[in-house]
Amino acid sequence: MNELTSIESRINQYLDAVREQLSGLTEGEVDSIIDDLRGHIDAAMQAHGDQPTLENIEAVLAEMDPPETFVPDLNETTGVVPKVSRTAIIGAVLLLFGILMAIRFLIPGITYSAVDGITISNVPESIRWQWLLLVTILPLATTILGLVSISQIRASKGKLMGKPLALVDTLFYPLLVLDGLLIAFMFMIIATITDGHLALTESLALLSYLLVIIVDLIIGVIAWHKIR
């Protein structure tokens, strides 16, 4: 790649980053701002009397506003006050409901009111399958609602907000499954290499949990950057 291509590529990278921030404006307004910024970069280069080198372009871009400062104040520009996505809210409610049901279903020793008094036991067999069905459907519904709300928010051009909530809806259950698989895999390895050594097993188990948290964080951050 020659330097001229690199320069164009760097300028376009900046302009694309700005364009991403202008989601609340009309297409015409966005194009207008981007064209003005392109002209601004050229005019700034001329004003500096600089040759168009990658270094000089970087210097000009460093003097300009960072892309995130271009986020429009929608209330001011369009009179539209963005609302939190209802789909994301419903997803969050389902998520909480799913967690509560899972707790009720999975944790033994929860009191259950039977006809003959209070029993300390698991959930009775008769309704266990109904719950199991719900516990499997709820995560699926939550994840789908999360994905739908992300696309709705992105398509709303700033009229809807709540991307973090939508992301939590989308990622919570898939990450939970991933965490379960990772921990199961790590524990299999730990069981093989520690040969019953308790202290070592505990240390490696702790390390596994940390690793899982780090993986979750990395996936979360990558996903956030993708949807911003």
Place this chain on the structure above:
Amino acid sequence: MNRWITQLRKGLLEYLTLNILNQKETYGYEIIQILNTFESMDVTESTVYPILARLNKDGFAQVRKSPSPDGPPRRYYSLTPKGKARVAQMNQYWELLNQTIQQIRSKT
């Protein structure tokens, strides 16, 4: 910087931009340069270009593209008749506002 100064500048920026365009046809970079010659106005691209885009969208300003030897065509802004009427109205109101401020300040 104090929040009230930022808010006040923000409110004034459209008015000042319209007045610059009322004097001559010009391009975004030059508008920023003109505004920044005044110490009280410290403006950047992220504040001026959205205003120009909005003025254009609302029919107060129009754009003429002129070829540039060093890059893409330069975009020159000028006021439309609607924009000229708006700036005249704004100037009139500004005078009234200014008088009011002076009167209030002289009484206190």
